[in-house]
Amino acid sequence: MNNTKFIYPFKEKYKITSKFGERFDSIFGEYWMHNGIDIGVLEGTETLAISDGIIIKVWNDDLNGNAIRLLTSDGNYIIGYAHLQIQLVEVGNIVKKGDDRKSVV
Numbered sequence: 001m002n003n004t005k006f007i008y009p010f011k012e013k014y015k016i017t018s019k020f021g022e023r024f025d026s027i028f029g030e031y032w033m034h035n036g037i038d039i040g041v042l043e044g045t046e047t048l049a050i051s052d053g054i055i056i057k058v059w060n061d062d063l064n065g066n067a068i069r070l071l072t073s074d075g076n077y078i079i080g081y082a083h084l085q086i087q088l089v090e091v092g093n094i095v096k097k098g099d100d101r102k103s104v105v
Contacts, residue, residue, distance in 0.1 A: 006050045007097055008039075009081070015040045036080060043085065049095040050079055058087055070095065 008014070018038035022031050049070065056078070057069035066084035071077075089095070 007048065009048045009050050010039070010041055010045055011048065012041060012045045014045075046100045047081065047084075049097055049099040051077070052097050053079070053095055055089045055091055055093040055095065058089060058091055 016037055017040040018034060020037050021034060023034050024031050051070070052073040053070045054073070055068060056071045058067070060066050064082040066087050067080065067082040068084065068087055068089060070079040070081070072079065
């Protein structure tokens with residue numbers, strides 16, 4: 001196993017479009033906490049598992065679109081993937097860091 005805790009979820013070019021932390025919502029005119037980072041990539045970009053773990057949730061809703069939750073193998077983190085084009089994983093799937101299931105965008 002690679003000793004690096006996490007890797008970036010894309011091999012291709014990407015851009016951080018929204019950072020972790022408080023941000024201003026121009027529509028509602030107030031600040032709110034953004035508990036993640038948003039990463040923009042071209043449609044069709046293959047997405048990687050950023051850590052070893054198990055898929056604990058797969059769903060679709062109006063806020064997140066196609067989404068996935070990954071529990072890291074040490075049980076210390078839940079990693080969220082949202083706004084996916086397709087999901088090729090199911091609850092209970094074991095993934096290894098760097099796995100590409102073409103699950104995102």
